[in-house]
Amino acid sequence: MSKSILIVDDEPDIIKLISDILSELSFNIIKASTVKEALNCIENRSFDIALLDVSLDETKRDGVFLLKTIKEKLPETQVIMMSGHANIQIAVDAMKLGAFEFIEKPFSEQRLVNFIKRASEILDLKSQNKELKENYFKSYEFIGNSPSIKKIKNSIDKIALTDSRALIIGPSGSGKELLARKIHLNSKRKDNPFIVLNAATINPLNYEIELFGQVKDNLDIFGLLDKANKGTLLIDNVLDLPLEIQGRILRVFTDQKFKRVNGTKIINVDTRLICTSSIDLYDEIQKGNFREDLFHRINVFNFELPPLKRRLSDINLLSDYFIKEYSVNLGKKFNIKLDKIYELFYQYEWPGNVRELRNIIERILILGENDNKKILNIVKESFGNLNVNKSQGAMDFNLPLKKAREQWEKVYLSQQLKINDGNISKTSKAVGMERSALHRKLSSLGIKI
CATH class of the missing domain: 1.10.8.60 (Helicase, Ruva Protein; domain 3)
Known part of the structure; x- marks a missing residue:
């Protein structure tokens, strides 16, 4: 698939020159000769690389302003800055703001082509790396035949067919995000985004902007709710959300709409919500750390992942x-x-x-x-x-033989029960005893099932 390039320059001859060069390389060309046209392209068009002249038709909003806007709204886009009278400081500042390269006018055709090809290669590498990471994660299956895991696996397909919200409780490392992804991949939303918000790692000052986006310099900057539209939003460690943000999320998923920070436009949202927590939210509600109304909103389906x-x-x-x-x-x-x-x-x-x-x-x-x-x-x-x-501690060799045997049997049978998830039939088969005999032995040793 050919890549698209946005060219922004207030000189028509420069735009035509660059367009002629790049069209021969099978790039799709998008042109803008003013800041207003460029902002419209950024808002409504999709492109992979941007060529921006520093000096444009407005004094307060120039190519550097457009660079900041692109990096805020389309961070993966590779931006190459151009100027016929730039100094070293402008070039350094542009690179600090995320520009891929800076090229001085007049430039040779070969130099421009080399920069464009390098930017294109970087995009390909990033895309391949992202795909590898996603496939690597998606390749993990939800493995297990223990009763608790079987119960969860049987429920995945049922809940996946709905758009109902789900709450996944389990200790760290038990597979909560994997379960959430499995629900998403089995649902009708599987071809749409799966977006993760880790509430424990976000700066508290940025919660609203991260979730709802913002309006800045008359531009709409997307948040996670925008990105998750038609897909699934996973809020990991939901307990770490501040109470104020909990209230806003409750309103969003009650009304199915929100406003961006500093914005007035109402945005409709069609997103499935899945939340995870490693802590029992019932207790946190009593302590005043979690909203009870939000709990009931997200706890339509509940999964409890056991520790290993x-x-x-x-x-x-x-x-x-x-x-x-x-x-x-x-x-x-x-x-x-x-x-x-x-x-x-x-x-x-x-x-x-x-x-x-x-x-x-x-x-x-x-x-x-x-x-x-x-x-x-x-x-x-x-x-x-x-x-x-x-329970696997060393034997007490000061005990009489009968007591030592009982101690060993208790340790052995307790461990076998754990290995077989407390299932008497599996345990009796593993230890070579009849079920009734095993029941009597467990009772005599004071082992509760």
Whole structure:
């Protein structure tokens, strides 16, 4: 697909000269000879590269003003500044504001073409990098056969068919954003944007501008609600939104419209809202940290992602999946056995949840060199003996044989229950006992199911 270039110059001969040069390179040309025409193009047209003359028909609004406007509204656009009487300071200032290059008039045809080709190559690289990142993230499946994950997977298709809002609760690293993306990708909005607002990382002074955009110098600058139109907006860590912003979001998704900061025009919005939190919002409502009316607005569908330590039966599936994914991404085949590693995995508390497991698998594949001893050392170093399940502590050798056996059986059966998500049938099969016998043994050991 050919790229589009906006040429802004108040000299018709210059515009014609540049247009003739670039049209031979199969670029689509957009022309503007005044600041007003250029602003209209920025507002209503799409282009990849802009060639801006510094001196234009207005004294207060020149090419540098247009550069600022483009970078605010279309940050990915590559801008090349032109001038016949510029000084070094103007060039330096333009580069600081985000200009890709600065070219002095008169310029040679080859010099101009080289700049344009380089700008085009940069755009291609950025596009490829963005696509790789998106595909890399989208490639992750929602893996798991534990009861809690099965329940969630069965609900994804049902909720995806609606436009209902959803609230996803779960600890950090449990896969909340992945679940939100799966809902989006299974919905009728899948071909439209999926926009993420991480409420925990935005400067509190910029919340309104980030969400609603703003009107600046008579220009509309889009916010996340504009960008998410027809698609899905994910508010990650929704509890971190200030109460005032919570109120504005409530009004937006009640009325389906909003105004930009400093604006008077009403903007209609058609966006699906998904929110996540790692903290129970019920408690925060009681503390006055979260609006109850917003909670009821976003909590149409509720998903609770368990920590990894409560779905240990998924560890094998997740590990195998990550190994296959990294094998493809790294272009290398891995022949490793994780039997002994799994014993450590089942004892670990996984404070970082699935994200931590994924990182450890990546570390094993890159540094382990298919050497089981090295792999075992990598895992032990990663865990650091800091978060191993306390029930796996050393045996008390001062106990009589009968008591020591009971202690070991209690530890063993408790761990087997955890690995099998508390499922008696799976646990009895894993330990080689009849269900009724296992029930009696658990009762005698005081293990509650």
